[in-house]
Amino acid sequence: MKKIAVITSGGDAPGMNACVRAVVRKAIACGFDVYGVMNGYRGLLTDNIYKMDARSVSGIIHRGGTILKSSRCVEIRTPEGMKKAVETLKRRQIECVIIIGGDGTLAAGIKISKLGISVIGIPASIDNDVNGTDETIGFDTAVNTAVEAIDKIRDTATSFDRIFVVEVMGREHGFLALEVGLASGAEFVIIPEHKYDINAICKDLKKDRINQKTSEIIVFAEGCGDPADFAAQIVKKTGIDVKVSNLGYIQRGGSPTARSRNLAALCGSYAVDLAGRGVKNRVIVVHKGTVTSIPLKSVVFGKKSVNPKMLKTIKELSA
Numbered sequence: 001m002k003k004i005a006v007i008t009s010g011g012d013a014p015g016m017n018a019c020v021r022a023v024v025r026k027a028i029a030c031g032f033d034v035y036g037v038m039n040g041y042r043g044l045l046t047d048n049i050y051k052m053d054a055r056s057v058s059g060i061i062h063r064g065g066t067i068l069k070s071s072r073c074v075e076i077r078t079p080e081g082m083k084k085a086v087e088t089l090k091r092r093q094i095e096c097v098i099i100i101g102g103d104g105t106l107a108a109g110i111k112i113s114k115l116g117i118s119v120i121g122i123p124a125s126i127d128n129d130v131n132g133t134d135e136t137i138g139f140d141t142a143v144n145t146a147v148e149a150i151d152k153i154r155d156t157a158t159s160f161d162r163i164f165v166v167e168v169m170g171r172e173h174g175f176l177a178l179e180v181g182l183a184s185g186a187e188f189v190i191i192p193e194h195k196y197d198i199n200a201i202c203k204d205l206k207k208d209r210i211n212q213k214t215s216e217i218i219v220f221a222e223g224c225g226d227p228a229d230f231a232a233q234i235v236k237k238t239g240i241d242v243k244v245s246n247l248g249y250i251q252r253g254g255s256p257t258a259r260s261r262n263l264a265a266l267c268g269s270y271a272v273d274l275a276g277r278g279v280k281n282r283v284i285v286v287h288k289g290t291v292t293s294i295p296l297k298s299v300v301f302g303k304k305s306v307n308p309k310m311l312k313t314i315k316e317l318s319a
Helices: 016-029 042-046 079-091 103-114 139-160 175-184 198-210 227-238 258-276 296-300 308-316
Strands: 003-008 033-037 049-052 096-101 118-123 163-168 188-190 216-221 242-246 282-287 290-295
Touching: 003 016, 016 033, 016 096, 016 258, 042 079, 079 103, 096 103, 096 258, 103 118, 103 296, 118 258, 118 296, 139 163, 139 175, 139 216, 139 242, 139 258, 163 175, 163 227, 175 188, 175 216, 175 308, 188 308, 198 216, 198 227, 227 242, 258 282, 258 290, 282 296, 290 296
Parallel strands: 003 033, 003 096, 096 118, 118 282, 163 216, 163 242, 188 216
Antiparallel strands: 033 049, 282 290
């Protein structure tokens, strides 16, 4: 193998740049030509690809986002679009593509692999919802960003004796919400995987007021509906003042934590190791603290589940 490409696709995550840096520098050290694909999968369709060198990734380890850019590409989901993308890679004699992204990004990688290009996937997502890995690149940074924001919101909640519903990202899964809720000392965490009982929540809130607890934080994953409607129900049933704060896209940005950077470096380096050994169609994962790899199809066709004990722990510690 002489040529490999690296691509970042889907939602950006802090640490993607650190991962790109690791892939490029390790590839060069191993004697490969390495190419960067711009704008995610769209770059394969438009042949927006350039050769990278060590200086291409200088000074990016601390930067959020991705220097290779990203995009949502509907065309790549079609047989015609996928064929065109693979033709671009073959025309450039690129034998392996290292794909950095979330579950949707890795799912497209399966289709690329079936058309004759080797794929090595690296999970990068603030949602931490990629099956088979304990942690994705960017997750630790997103948790820290959200916790820092909630710490500040709690100051206002305490000063005004209010309940705050804080919306965090997580359209389909509650991994981020649970970690943030536990680390911030939230009294309740609402996640898509667990149906909440608004009457039970309101009963607990009224009981807390009787027990002189005057402010509370409810972490609300975005996939659970409209937080404003949720807050309105609490106001109606309890008469307690409730405010809503949506943390939004700040959770995706910012300088990656040391943990996210180190994970990115280890995964990027290991991905190139596998490519150099001719290993095909694997995903780099963290399992019990060790960076290893598993088949791409087991990641794409598997499902990751939240830890139900975390909700119980949050409840027990909220008194």
